[in-house]
Amino acid sequence: MLAEITIRNFAIIDRLDVEFESGMTVLSGETGAGKSILVDALNLILGDRADAQAVREGAERAEVSARFVLDDAPAAREWLAEHELDDDNECLIRRVVASEGRSRCWINGTPMPARELRELGERLVDIHGQHAHQSLLRRSAQRDLVDEYGEHSEALAAVAAAADTLRETRAAIAAIEQVDDAGAMRIDLLQYQVSELEALDLGADELDELEAEHRRLASAERLIGDGQRALTLLYEAEEGAAMDQLGSAERLVGDLAETDNGFAPILELVASARIQAQEAVDALRHHVDTLDIDPQRFREVEQRLASIQDLARKHRCAPSELPALAARLADELDALEGAGARLETLKMDEARQTEAYHEAAAALSAKRSAAASQLGNAITEIIRSLGMPEGEFSVRITPAAHTRINASGTDDIEFLIAANPGQSARPLERVASGGELSRISLAIEVVAATRTRVPTLVFDEVDTGIGGGVAEIVGRQLRALGTAGQSLCVTHLPQVAAQAAHHLHVAKQVRNGNTSTRITYLDAKTRVEEVARMLGGVELTAQTRAHAADMIERARD
Known part of the structure; x- marks a missing residue:
C-alpha cells in the first residue's frame, strides 16, 4: 500500500x-x-x-x-x-x-x-478518475473491462501469439506473390551479377596476396640489384668483405684471450656475429636467386587487380567486400528462384495457423461469455442500489463483422442498459441522463475494482x-x-x-x-x-x- x-x-x-x-x-x-x-x-x-x-x-x-x-x-x-x-x-x-x-x-x-x-x-496503484465514464463508452474499453474481470490474460496471450504468427505468414505470402514482372527482372539481374562474381572467383585472401605480389614484381629489378650488392658487401667483395673482417677480428681476439681471460666473452660475441653473418649470406643468396624479372606475370597480376577494381566500382563497394557480396546476392537469388516451393509451404502453414487462431479465439469467446454474464449480474445489483431499482445491465457479445486477424479476438463487445421497466436494452453511449451514466459508471468501477490485484x-x-x-x-x-x-x-x-x-x-x-x-x-x-x-x-x-x-x-x- x-x-x-x-x-x-x-x-x-x-x-x-x-x-x-x-x-x-x-x-x-x-x-x-x-x-x-x-x-x-x-x-x-x-x-x-x-x-x-x-x-x-x-x-x-x-x-x-x-x-x-x-x-x-x-x-x-x-x-x-x-x-x-x-x-x-x-x-x-x-x-x-x-x-x-x-x-x-x-x-x-x-x-x-x-x-x-x-x-x-x-x-x-489503480486510479479511477472522475471522467472514467467517458472512456467506458468506447467499445475497446468495454472489451478490456470484460477481459480484466474474467482474468483472461492467458487466453488473450494465446490469441495474440496466434495472430502474430498468422500475420507474419501472410506477409511472407504477400511478398512472394508481389513478385511479378519487376520480380522477374530482379531475378535476371541477380543471375547476371552472380555469374559475373562467380567468374571472378575472388578468394577470401587472394586480394592481399595479389597486392603483395604486385609490389614485389614491380620492384623486382631493384630488389635483385640491391640484394646482390648487399651480398657483395657481406661476402663477395675482393677487399673488405664483412665476413673476412669478422674472421680477422675473431683470430685477433682469440690470441688476446689466450693471454687475458677478460677477452673470452668478447671472443664469443665476435664468433657469434660471424656465424650470424654467414647465415645472413646464405639466406640472402638463396632469396636473390629466387627473384626473377617476369614481365608476363607482372601483366597478369595487374590485369587481375584491374578486374577486381572494376567490379568493385560497378557494385559500389570495396574490393575486399566482393566475396561477401557474391554470397549475399546468391542467397537472394536462391530465395527468389525457390519462391514457388516456399509459397506452397507458406500456404499450408497459413491454413494450419488460421485454424489455430480461430480455435484460440473461440476459447477466448467462451470465457468472455461466462464473464459477461457474471459482470452483468454484479453491475445490475449495484446500480439497483444506486437509485435505479429497475435497472438491468448486460453485456452483449457478437461475432465481429470484419474478418481481420485481431490480437484481441473475434468478438464485438457492447455494454447495454435498460434503465426503466418496459425499456429495451440500449448501448451505454445512448443513455440520455448524465446522472444515470454517472451511477452506471461508478457501479462498473466498483465491480472492476473488486477484481483488481x-x-x-x-x-x-x-x-x-x-x-x-x-x-x-x-x-x-x-x-x-x-x-x-x-x-x-x-x-x-x-x-x-x-x-x-x-x-x-x-x-x-x-x-x-x-x-x-x-x-x-x-x-x-x-x-x-x-x-x-x-x-x-x-x-x-x-x-x-x-x-x-x-x-x-x-x-x-
Missing part, C-alpha cells in the same frame, strides 16, 4: 508530506484547494507524462517521492526482483521534473526510464452527479473496497466522507502573496466540523453538526 508521499514545488504545492493508512481514506476540501493535484502528483510518480507546467512557478524543479509497503503487492515484489531492484519489503520511487520539462526517475535509488516506472506503477485504489471524484441516499450507498461501496486493502477517495459528498476510516482536509493558504496547498489530518472533532461544512450552509449550526456526527456514527455501525 501507499505509506507516504512527499511533494516539493508541484503545481501550487510548495512542500507537502502526507502519510496514509490502510482502509478507506477520504480527501475533502473546497473546490480548487488542490485535492486533484495530489492525484496528479501520484500519477506522476507512477510514470505519467512529465510536463514543465507541473513545476511550481519560480521553482527550478518539482520533486515527488512515494514510499510503498509491499505486504499486499506480490506482483510489484516480483517485478522488482526481476529487475534486481528489490529492497526488503518496501519500494521508494522518486521523480524529478525540471522547469524545462526534462524528468528523471529512480526506483529504490536506481535511475530508471519512465517506461519501467509505468510498468511498476500498474502493479501498485493492485493494493491501492484511488477514486478521484467518481461520485460526481450523485447525491442523497444514493451517495451514502456509494460511500459504503468504497468503504467495502478499502477493507480489503487501501482506497483513497477524493470527494465533495458528506455521505461518502462519513464512511471513511481516515479523513484528510485539503485547503489553500496564502503567505507573502504566494498560494500553496496544505493537508490536515482530522481528529474526531474536526472531522465532524468538515462533514458539517460539506452538508452545506454559510454558518454551521448545532443541528448541522449533530447531523454530521450522526452520519459518522452510523457509518461506524
Whole structure:
C-alpha cells in the first residue's frame, strides 16, 4: 500500500508530506484547494507524462517521492526482483521534473526510464478518475473491462501469439506473390551479377596476396640489384668483405684471450656475429636467386587487380567486400528462384495457423461469455442500489463483422442498459441522463475494482452527479473496497466522507502573496466540523453538526 508521499514545488504545492493508512481514506476540501493535484502528483510518480507546467512557478524543479509497503503487492515484489531492484519489503520511487520539462526517475535509488516506472506503477496503484465514464463508452474499453474481470490474460496471450504468427505468414505470402514482372527482372539481374562474381572467383585472401605480389614484381629489378650488392658487401667483395673482417677480428681476439681471460666473452660475441653473418649470406643468396624479372606475370597480376577494381566500382563497394557480396546476392537469388516451393509451404502453414487462431479465439469467446454474464449480474445489483431499482445491465457479445486477424479476438463487445421497466436494452453511449451514466459508471468501477490485484485504489471524484441516499450507498461501496486493502477517495459528498476510516482536509493558504496547498489530518472533532461544512450552509449550526456526527456514527455501525 501507499505509506507516504512527499511533494516539493508541484503545481501550487510548495512542500507537502502526507502519510496514509490502510482502509478507506477520504480527501475533502473546497473546490480548487488542490485535492486533484495530489492525484496528479501520484500519477506522476507512477510514470505519467512529465510536463514543465507541473513545476511550481519560480521553482527550478518539482520533486515527488512515494514510499510503498509491499505486504499486499506480490506482483510489484516480483517485478522488482526481476529487475534486481528489490529492497526488503518496501519500494521508494522518486521523480524529478525540471522547469524545462526534462524528468528523471529512480526506483529504490536506481535511475530508471519512465517506461519501467509505468510498468511498476500498474502493479501498485489503480486510479479511477472522475471522467472514467467517458472512456467506458468506447467499445475497446468495454472489451478490456470484460477481459480484466474474467482474468483472461492467458487466453488473450494465446490469441495474440496466434495472430502474430498468422500475420507474419501472410506477409511472407504477400511478398512472394508481389513478385511479378519487376520480380522477374530482379531475378535476371541477380543471375547476371552472380555469374559475373562467380567468374571472378575472388578468394577470401587472394586480394592481399595479389597486392603483395604486385609490389614485389614491380620492384623486382631493384630488389635483385640491391640484394646482390648487399651480398657483395657481406661476402663477395675482393677487399673488405664483412665476413673476412669478422674472421680477422675473431683470430685477433682469440690470441688476446689466450693471454687475458677478460677477452673470452668478447671472443664469443665476435664468433657469434660471424656465424650470424654467414647465415645472413646464405639466406640472402638463396632469396636473390629466387627473384626473377617476369614481365608476363607482372601483366597478369595487374590485369587481375584491374578486374577486381572494376567490379568493385560497378557494385559500389570495396574490393575486399566482393566475396561477401557474391554470397549475399546468391542467397537472394536462391530465395527468389525457390519462391514457388516456399509459397506452397507458406500456404499450408497459413491454413494450419488460421485454424489455430480461430480455435484460440473461440476459447477466448467462451470465457468472455461466462464473464459477461457474471459482470452483468454484479453491475445490475449495484446500480439497483444506486437509485435505479429497475435497472438491468448486460453485456452483449457478437461475432465481429470484419474478418481481420485481431490480437484481441473475434468478438464485438457492447455494454447495454435498460434503465426503466418496459425499456429495451440500449448501448451505454445512448443513455440520455448524465446522472444515470454517472451511477452506471461508478457501479462498473466498483465491480472492476473488486477484481483488481493492485493494493491501492484511488477514486478521484467518481461520485460526481450523485447525491442523497444514493451517495451514502456509494460511500459504503468504497468503504467495502478499502477493507480489503487501501482506497483513497477524493470527494465533495458528506455521505461518502462519513464512511471513511481516515479523513484528510485539503485547503489553500496564502503567505507573502504566494498560494500553496496544505493537508490536515482530522481528529474526531474536526472531522465532524468538515462533514458539517460539506452538508452545506454559510454558518454551521448545532443541528448541522449533530447531523454530521450522526452520519459518522452510523457509518461506524
